[in-house]
Amino acid sequence: MTYCVGLKLNRGLVMAADTRTNAGVDNIACYRKLHLWEKPGERVFMLLTAGNLAVSQAVVNLLSEQAHAESHDAAAPNLFTVTTMFQAARIVGQTMLGARTLVSTASGANSEAMSTTFIFGGQIGTEPPRLFQIYSEGNFIEAGADTPYFQIGEHKYGKPILDRVVDKKMRLGEAAKIVLLSFDSTIRSNLSVGMPIDMVLYNVDTLKIERQTRIEADDRYFNKLSSGWSKYLRDAVAKLPEFDV
């Protein structure tokens, strides 16, 4: 499976993905699911992918090739020519549909097995940062004030902490901490989600990827977080009144 989270906060975006892929429990591997494009000072894009890996990788390659093609076809806009995040999300959605058709036609596999879901965020020029969830049909929704985050893949174990604690006024470092706690709960409960975790913190209006990191299984901060969290959770439970009937 996979676990990815994208948060849209007043101060920017936090995007994180695990790196485990699996075909059954006896065939696991490590692949990057966080992909970045940027033209510093002008635009940044961050993509998190869940689902069929062949389709996801094809989308990433197609998006990159379109963007870096020598001659830009005005009729076929790409990530580096669009002027809004909405247009960018449409391109990602269309490219996903195209890649899915390509892969499933070629392999003869059923289209359902080729299903993918993305979280796509970024900022272009003076437009505020925006965050989208793109479904396998290529359509998408945007995060708003009421629900400032998206999760894809194995979302259930890590949802309660996001639901209760995330606040769009948070600092990015605070939000990143909560995202990592959400990953910790998920990784403990689902073998098909695994370390390392790729994460990027994007500060609003910088139009540049500056805070990108990979958190390995032996990461000191992550392990401190995980053990501290277990302890504080037990303390919190102890403080609540006992059930008495």
Add this chain to the structure above:
Amino acid sequence: MTYCVGLKLNRGLVMAADTRTNAGVDNIACYRKLHLWEKPGERVFMLLTAGNLAVSQAVVNLLSEQAHAESHDAAAPNLFTVTTMFQAARIVGQTMLGARTLVSTASGANSEAMSTTFIFGGQIGTEPPRLFQIYSEGNFIEAGADTPYFQIGEHKYGKPILDRVVDKKMRLGEAAKIVLLSFDSTIRSNLSVGMPIDMVLYNVDTLKIERQTRIEADDRYFNKLSSGWSKYLRDAVAKLPEFDV
């Protein structure tokens, strides 16, 4: 859907079930999923049911009718004649298979839609309390020292808290508090799990159901737990070091 939890602790058993049933999101209702049988001083049984309601109710009725039949057939043991919890679990499993066949043959529905899962716990005489998870095929597993609890239905949202905090040396009241926190996380995230919650706390060797309760949506203790938990979780998060890259 449904959410049920059964815990086996040194001091006894804690069993809880929500009461929501649904056919789609536009057809919900309230049904009891926690069922009890007892012969005070001799044996107690507690059953939690998830899955097809017709099958679950049929099983409960069949078990009760067998147990209360005037003449007991020695060749067909029932809950009130068996001498171990293992034998009792076999009877529940067999009755479930029988009910499933009955209902699916009669209705012509496919057997998959008739699927049910149970958590079954109790104590007979001097044997220690035991806890089983019974699958829709009628086979079952027993909770051991490493995993002292079972969940059925929508188990994911409420699992992290159980995983981190439950300890078999706990008092039943402490364990019940954790079970209710686990329900709170689940009810917040899945509409098909709903209040009220039925719960029973069984003290080892009492061979009697004395602590049984229904927790309604406006229950003061439950709401105090829920709001206290949100606050303490936020406090716990605040105490952890912020991510800084």
